[in-house]
Amino acid sequence: MSDHAPARSPQDLDDSIAGGIGESPTRPDGALKVRGEYAYASDLWAEDMLWGATLRSPHPYARIRSIDIGPALATPGVYAVLTHSDVPGENLYGLKIVDQPVLAVDVVRYRGEAVALVAADHPETARRAMERIEVDYEVLEPITDPELAAHDTTLPELHPGGNVVRHQPIVKGDPEASADVVVSGLYTLGMQDQAFLGPEAGLAVPAPDGGVDLYLATQDLHSDRKQTAQALGLPPEKVRMTMSGVGGAFGGREDLSIQVHCSMLALHTGKPVKMVYDREESFHGHVHRHPAKMYYEHGATRDGDLVYVRATLYFDGGAYASKTPVVVGNGTTLGIGPYAVPNVRIEGWGLYTNNPPCGAMRGLGAVQPALAYEAQMDKLADALGMDPVEVRIRNALSQGGTTPTGQVLDYPAPVAELLDRVRRLPLPAEHDSAPADIRDLPGGASNTTHGEGVVRGIGYGVCIKNICYAEGADDYSTARVRLQIIGGEPLAVVHTAAAEVGQGLVTVQQQIARTELGVERVNIHPNDTDVGPAGSSSASRQTYVTGGAVRNACEAVRDVLLQRVAARSGESIGDLSLSGGKVVSSATGVLADLADVIGDDVIEETREYHHRETYPLDEELGTSERAQVQHAFSAHRAVVDVDTELGLVKVVQLDCSQDVGKAMNPEAVIGQIQGGSAQGLGLAVMEEIRVDGGTIRNASFTDYLIPTILDMPPMNIDVIERADPNSPYGVRGVGEPPTISSTPAVVAAIRAATGKALTHTPVAPEHIIADIPR
Amino acid sequence: MDFLRPTSWRDALEAKAHHPDATPIAGGTDVMVEINFDHRRPTSLLDLTGIDELASWSEHGGKLRIGAGLPYTRLIDELGDRLPGLAIAARTVGSPQIRNRGTLGGNLASASPAGDGHPPLLASGAEVEVESVRGTRLLPVEEFFTGVKRHALASDELISAVHIAPATGAQQFSKIGTRNAMVIAVCTFAIALHPERQRVGTGLGSAAPTPLRAIEAEEFLSGELADSGQWDSPRPLDDSVVRQFGDLVARAASPIDDVRSTADYRTHALGVMARRTLGWVWDEYRNHPSSTGRPECA
């Protein structure tokens, strides 16, 4: 590491927390964050550093005729101006499909695509120099309709091979089955943003060995390193990455942003280079949730048993593939929801267009269909004259049930139980006269109603989400655990590359080590690439896989200790355990103090955890013995007040029942459910990136609205623990499901209050006023 | 970028005369956003927060004189009882942090069609006091706005204060936003009863290139109320009057489609807000003909 290395971000948290598995110790970074003292990646700083800036395409689709960097380079204070010809390695990267240039060559495929880089001694200098780069564009007609991109062969091909990123059919039973009661609908979803508060940022420091040390905020250090090394033409070991403070992620930090750009500038100038996006650039500089257009038809018996589901889903992937293949995989395999249906035909399309690239976001690919299948279940209940919860319970998937891909669920799937529990949670009081505080009414502080036009509605949503990577990916994490005696006391240090993105992984890792090693003091080593991969903090997977890896490494350390003591004491290793910093025998009691057993040694073990193998989908039928390793379920009930004359909504209460397998940290679980539900509520009533002709019209938090405390109501949260026998500690991913089932519940409640069809989400006031009745 | 920080009003006017291109900055809640977005790159900033008198208010000859630099929080706390319409509007501005910093002077000079301070000023017939080293002018607030984000200030002028009469009758303000707090208006409506003049005042925001009054609606309603002797012996209003008032307010608007909403929705919502707020102020007037309109929430 170079002597330029900046102060570590406070990821190396010396405060050891209290509590083991199943307790709720407070986060080690909590106080710092609340006090505003936590250092995020945007706070990184090095002596003598330069500032990097990225010139981006102003056009959604254009040919680049020429780029003139001369005037920019001549600007005083400018150290480098780089274009595609300066990319040292391969000028292409991508998470699943390597299709995105580090810097555009002869074509730009979206508004915001990176075209050139500047390094200067001041951010303002860099900005001004950027304006002096002269790019001659030949503007082309953008492709903006994904459905057309799927079928219109006269459109230009945005990438070699055409505009289809992935097409996946799923067929189960009789795809042409018929039924007595049929409901159908077309549903659309707008583009949601992760809306993390900490913008993309990093500091690249050139190293004496010709490599680079990059400090950054990301979700997956090793994925970044692999792609960055490739683009820099360096062996991976010369690209060393260290996690800095992450200000939220939600999927938006899975793709590269500053990584290659910042490193290129540092290697080129021989100086540390810092890059930080401002908010507007951030909106252009990361992927969003795929907008979707979804055609659905459900057939059922007159008793309410589902006979078939047929659906076609179009996901707009935008200009580059990013996670589009996975979105199509999840969207189709989970496309009928947590229901048992004998006959299924689903077709999913992920498309290239000239819209902003879309990729990972919490609930990946499962959020979109949930809006359609849950609207359909309500429609079906309506057509049958049945209670919406009853219809769902009647058709609920359960353990031993089969998914549309033919996978038999060999773990609990308490869908019916969750629905039943959520409907039994207490309801808010009806208000007979206008409440005293307008902030409790639709419009809130804006004083639009004193009760006029307000109608209450209740709606339900339930969902299914796959946990961890799927479809044959070797999904694993690595942990290194070191135990030594410091100041007479045992101290365990847990070292992984797993990103703490706010979910509480730093806490859970310490809890596991404390419990497994029976020690009080556990520190978390800063995340870096000196240890093996952990995979991404996505797919609700880190407590599962990194939790499993930390457990395995702790067990290995424990084995070393116990073997020593067994050899010394002659006791059988099976009788020994670690507790309270001592080795204890079930036969003879305390045998030794850890301090004596370890002495001056450092006991260090590194272990991986791989979950059960999964298998790809059949390309024609979508069948797979095990496409996904685990599924998680949650159910929401929303109570809303709608001002039916103005179309304004107040979500009065949002309740959730969720199965988490095992609550490793019960309060953190509640936090995930609250946060996920808020994000889902946002999608239901306000969060949409408005894209017009390929251009984002609201690239700021002025007009991309996310819920405030007045929008997010109190929640009743009911957590159940039905252990998955296949996962470490029985855990089941927690983070994503509440984001998925909350949105359809809120939309259903608005439909119940207004009687309107509301087929587009988010629901805007003008939809409620203008829309057709159901 | 130069940073000028006068500590007296006189010095501020001198500075503005010497640096006509200097950008005044009060709370900075608009200026800083514009600089961040690179929408403007001021050569110099003229900081007005060092001038105590600008952040004060006083009462002269039955009128309130509100310093241009008085933050919303103080306006609400100190003048909310006498200016209930303006206080309701001020409560809808941003968040507590923004209300601690943001000022009416800044709101006026930004001259955004969506400025929430403007409609209540229109409904109350307020005047804007502007000043330069050359002297002082008093402009009726509707003459202050000349276009989208354009106003009547000369390059050497600063806003010194707003003159407004304390409420003599009920006042209301209503704002549509797609979130329940901290939101830029989709459209707004303000209404003020002036029993002593037997007049009704209105103000519309985000309804046209500039904030505006619905003059026909004012004339109609003032006429209806006077003709039927309602000011002296108020009775419940006829539905047809309320509806007509709402229609006339909606008709006064010439809104646009933009990223926040549609023209149709805005027109519709203005009508609804006009009917509802009229109902509220009239109920209050009937119940307490002499009191002012008190806001509903603390």
Ligand SMILES: Cc1cc2nc3c(=O)[nH]c(=O)nc-3n(C[C@H](O)[C@H](O)[C@H](O)COP(=O)(O)OP(=O)(O)OC[C@H]3O[C@@H](n4cnc5c(N)ncnc54)[C@H](O)[C@@H]3O)c2cc1C
């Ligand atoms: C998060 C957020 C939320 C917001 N929400 C709302 C909202 O809900 N409703 C709303 O109306 N506004 C809102 N705003 C905008 C802003 O807060 C208001 O317009 C506020 O009134 C501006 O006042 P200020 O003192 O901060 O003005 P500044 O930013 O200091 O100045 C604004 C403009 O006025 C000029 N100026 C200031 N004082 C004078 C003076 N005395 N003479 C001449 N020119 C002057 C400045 O040069 C500048 O052009 C919001 C802003 C933010 C950042």
